[in-house]
Amino acid sequence: MKFSLEVNDPGSSARAGTITTDHGTIETPIFMPVGTAGSVKAVHQREIKEDINAQIILGNTYHLYLRPGLGILEQAGGLHKFNGWDRPILTDSGGYQVYSLSGTRKIKEEGVTFKSHIDGSKHVFTPEGVMDIQRTIGADIIMAFDECTPYPCEYGYARKSMEMTHRWLKRCCERFDSTEGKYGYSQALFPIVQGSTYKDLRKESAEFIAAQGREGNAIGGLSVGEPAEEMYEMTELVCSILPKDKPRYLMGVGTPANILEGIALGVDMFDCVMPTRNARNGMLFTTQGIINIRNKKWEDDFSPIDKELGGYVSTFYSRAYLRHLITSKEILGAQIASVHNLTFYLWLAREARRHIVAGDFASWKNEMVTKLMVRL
Structure with a gap:
C-alpha cells in the first residue's frame, strides 16, 4: 500500500x-461504508460501486470469523471473491465488538475470551x-487488535489498557511480518491510538504508534459517548503527532458535521x-439538512429526496413515496434510504476533497456544518 499526499x-x-492498493486507488478524504458481515446492509454491490461510487468498504473480523467462518472464506478465495467486491476492503480487528460484549468477555494479557452472540459458544482472540484471521479474510488494510x-474511563484503567494495547500491537506486528497474504496480493497493517480523553495518554500512544512505521495509522476509542468537543481535541x-506522509483513520465517526470537522483536523x-x-429508521441526510421521513409533513411532498445530490435513487424517488415505504415497513424503503444516505456521505467526502484542492475548504466547511445540522 502506498499513500501520496497531494494538497x-x-x-x-x-x-x-x-491511497494505492492492489485492488485499486482511494482518493482521500474518504468515507468507507460499513459491511460488517460482508454486506453493506440492504445495498447491492452494484449499487455501492455504480450509484454510491464507494472506493473502499469495511468488513468485521469478529462477525466474519463467526459467520460464515474462516473455512468458507478461504475456500472462496477470500472476502473479495466471496462477496464479489473487486475494490479495496478494510477489516476492523473485532476489538470494538469485544468491547461491546462487556458482559460475556474476559480480557487478559494473552488475549480476550468471549462468548458468541449467536450461540453462546466460547472463543479466544x-x-x-x-492477524491470522484477517490474513484469511483477505482485506487490503487490516487493523491491529x-x-x-469506555467513556467515561478512569485514568488508571485508561493507562493500563493503553499499555496493553501497545504490547498487543508489538505481537500483531511480529505475527504480521512473519506471515504472508494467502491470495496473491499485499495487505497493510494499521496500528490504533488509544488513551481515552486524557491528553498525556493520547500523546504517548500517538508517539508509540508513529514509531512503529506502519503504512497507515488509526485513532480509536473515540465516538463512544464523549462530547464532540473532546473528540475533536x-x-x-493525535493528528499533530502522527506522520504526515501516512493516512490517518478516525474509527467509527460519525455525523456529517463530525466528518467535516475531522477532515479539517487532518483525518483522511x-x-x-x-x-x-439511521436510514432504516427513516432519518435521511441531505444537502439541505436532516429529514425524518416519517413526519407527516412529507406525506404529500412529491419532490425528489434530494435533487441537489444527484444519483439515481436520490433524484428518482419522491419523499412522499419513501415515507409511504418506510411507514409501511416495506423492505424497499430501507434499501432506498440506505443508498441515498451513503450517496450523500460519499458526495460529502468528494466535495470536501474538491474544496481542499481549490484551497477554500475552511470557509466551505464552516458553512456546510451549520447547514447540515438543520432539521428540515
Whole structure:
C-alpha cells in the first residue's frame, strides 16, 4: 500500500491524497461504508460501486470469523471473491465488538475470551490469532487488535489498557511480518491510538504508534459517548503527532458535521454505521439538512429526496413515496434510504476533497456544518 499526499488546505489541516492498493486507488478524504458481515446492509454491490461510487468498504473480523467462518472464506478465495467486491476492503480487528460484549468477555494479557452472540459458544482472540484471521479474510488494510475503553474511563484503567494495547500491537506486528497474504496480493497493517480523553495518554500512544512505521495509522476509542468537543481535541492532538506522509483513520465517526470537522483536523479516512442504520429508521441526510421521513409533513411532498445530490435513487424517488415505504415497513424503503444516505456521505467526502484542492475548504466547511445540522 502506498499513500501520496497531494494538497494541503491553506486554512486548516485538511489534506487531499491518494491511497494505492492492489485492488485499486482511494482518493482521500474518504468515507468507507460499513459491511460488517460482508454486506453493506440492504445495498447491492452494484449499487455501492455504480450509484454510491464507494472506493473502499469495511468488513468485521469478529462477525466474519463467526459467520460464515474462516473455512468458507478461504475456500472462496477470500472476502473479495466471496462477496464479489473487486475494490479495496478494510477489516476492523473485532476489538470494538469485544468491547461491546462487556458482559460475556474476559480480557487478559494473552488475549480476550468471549462468548458468541449467536450461540453462546466460547472463543479466544489473541493478537496473533486476529492477524491470522484477517490474513484469511483477505482485506487490503487490516487493523491491529486493541482494547477500546469506555467513556467515561478512569485514568488508571485508561493507562493500563493503553499499555496493553501497545504490547498487543508489538505481537500483531511480529505475527504480521512473519506471515504472508494467502491470495496473491499485499495487505497493510494499521496500528490504533488509544488513551481515552486524557491528553498525556493520547500523546504517548500517538508517539508509540508513529514509531512503529506502519503504512497507515488509526485513532480509536473515540465516538463512544464523549462530547464532540473532546473528540475533536483528542483528534487534533493525535493528528499533530502522527506522520504526515501516512493516512490517518478516525474509527467509527460519525455525523456529517463530525466528518467535516475531522477532515479539517487532518483525518483522511472515516467509517460509521450511521448512514445505513439511521436510514432504516427513516432519518435521511441531505444537502439541505436532516429529514425524518416519517413526519407527516412529507406525506404529500412529491419532490425528489434530494435533487441537489444527484444519483439515481436520490433524484428518482419522491419523499412522499419513501415515507409511504418506510411507514409501511416495506423492505424497499430501507434499501432506498440506505443508498441515498451513503450517496450523500460519499458526495460529502468528494466535495470536501474538491474544496481542499481549490484551497477554500475552511470557509466551505464552516458553512456546510451549520447547514447540515438543520432539521428540515
